[in-house]
Amino acid sequence: MQLKSKDLLGLEYMSREEIELILETAKLFEEVSGRDIKKVPTLRGKTIINLFYEASTRTRTSFELAGKRLSGDMINIQVSSSSVTKGETLLDTGKTLEAMNADIVIIRHSSSGAPSLLSKHSGFSVINAGDGMHEHPTQALLDMFTISKKKKRIEGLKVVIVGDIFHSRVARSNIWGMKKLGAEITIVAPPTFLPREVEKMGVQVSYNLDESLKKADVIYLLRIQQERQKGGFLPSIREYSRLFGLNQERLSLAKKDVLVMHPGPINRGVEISPEVADGPLSLINEQVSSGVSVRMAVLYLLGTRK
């Protein structure tokens, strides 16, 4: 079996079987990262471009490590967002990279849909490393990989996603992906953070974190951006934290083996208290480790696709 598309644009467009194939393949690559010599020759001679229009440390580094551990030739292009308007258009950049025979282009962009645009006009594989508020598929894949390692399954798990769903590409990708693998998802947020008709994505909606926590197998917290206060989404970070922040007291309402996750970077004391973030139920660091294996799997499956 192989992936149907040359691109990874989002989990909405993937089948359950494709997602499972990526997760299975990631298991094989996890072993490589544990070796003394963390390298296999699988993608030798392949040119992989990290094209980042937004600042990112962990995703960019994770892709770079993944590409290097597969022996691909990795190039980083960091485009400052200020030069987008005066500089070369995305399509012209795409043409340039195509002329250089790039095999895979990993793009992060502040505009939803930018990876689709690049993909429509180029022959190389496009991997979406986060586009606007649309999708961040490899984040969701690594989250599912992390969960299934701990719980041995996704099917039937009750997942609670808490926070700014409206602005979150991570939430969207996780909802599509986890739904396809059979999880039950509840999103918990103040109504200003709930995008319109979000229930059509197949999720339950709640305003009450304490109630939702009780049945949860996984609590997934989203990062709250400070500027949301100005946009009228929140009266204050303080009130958000009081109503929706995860602290020890709240966590004690949940099951003993609940998993606490966060895509990072975390705001300590806002959506998560430091004790919880560093506590025994937190998987935040494991998520980062899983990221490399999952991205190796994605690069491998797209890079060797016939």
Next chain:
Amino acid sequence: MGSPLQRGKMNLLLKNGRVIDPSQKIDAKLDVLIEKGKIVELGNNLDNKAKSIIDLTNKIICPGFIDMHVHLREPGYEYKETIKTGTYAAARGGFTSIACMPNTKPVADNQAVIRFIANRAKEEGIVNVFPIGAISKDLKGEELTEMGELLSNGARALSDDGKCIQNADLMRRAFEYAKLFDLIIISHCEDFNLSKNGMINEGFISTKLGLIGIPKAAEEVIVARDIQLAEFTKSRLHIAHISSSYSVELVRQAKKRGVNVTAEVTPHHLVLDESLVDGFDTNTKVNPPLRGEEDRIALLEGLNDGTIDCIASDHAPHARTDKEVEFDQAAFGMVGLETSVSVILTKLVHHKKLALSEMVGKFTLNPAGILKLDKGTLQKGKDADITVLDLRKESVIDANSFLSKGKNTPFSGWKVTGLPVMTIVGGKIVMEDGKVANK
């Protein structure tokens, strides 16, 4: 049959066609005699009175179609469209008259620009062009334009179009002052706080794609506001490109209480919905955005019950560079002059969603009435502006073949049945079988 230009100079007899003219409640097989640019007679057996006879068997002869909402982009944005290319596109699409919005550069907020547009249209254009003047200077929503001077130089209506006036007090004054000249105010209804950063309709599709939505309420609150202001000032209001179900209801109620309000709808809002945006095609990005299916149905109801008076394209040509970019950076708008008639015939008339005679009224008599043009009719003595339709002619819409400089349409590739096959302006054939006569 000779070249269109040669025959245009002669007197013409349009023979064997079915004449549909809602202004005279005519739907009958009649011949139309044209002399010196005017309609001379509708009747039978007029053969001996004309030098040039055109057989229009199985064709429909209508008063010339009017598109009252067009962007011609000149002066200022000639890379998107010019008055010349815009009027060629109009002729090809079956339109004999178009009204153009003032958001040019410089803005059509003074006599110089209005005169420039009118003169350029006479020099290079091949259909009638009626400029619409700005309501506020430089479309800034701060001070009123010299409306009297705009009118005396050829402006037929007033609008700030896409720059909807946010200040309700200024809008009130605009309604009041426009009464001095009996000018109609055309309102693009949009509350900019509510629509801030929005790109597509706010709903499941915007949620899924992670694109900021434009809520229907952004339109509805201004429709409500402007109806109240028009009622309060006893002035005339025309709602541009109405798009939401509740806006239709607001207009319906206002008409019942006797408010002087009219409304237009675009073909794209009548036949497309927001699901088309899925896939990030920037040709589907338009303002107001494509809405939900329930809105589309409400628009169709409003069109049929008379709440919505006319169909206008909001022809908004853009260059490839304006559209082949990230979705949030792409310009709003789609071209419409060369697709409106075919799309309406194909999707509405042939599917019995809109009667043919109703459609003709929405393209002729009604917009003429709103703009107070002495057009939209085949009455004796009126300008011989005529649109001829072939309801059965099949074709495939091909954006690359457009005469408009703008190729930005979501309709490219559509198979359509029904086409305008002849456009006559002031007795002169400017389009025949898709071929436009050069000026």
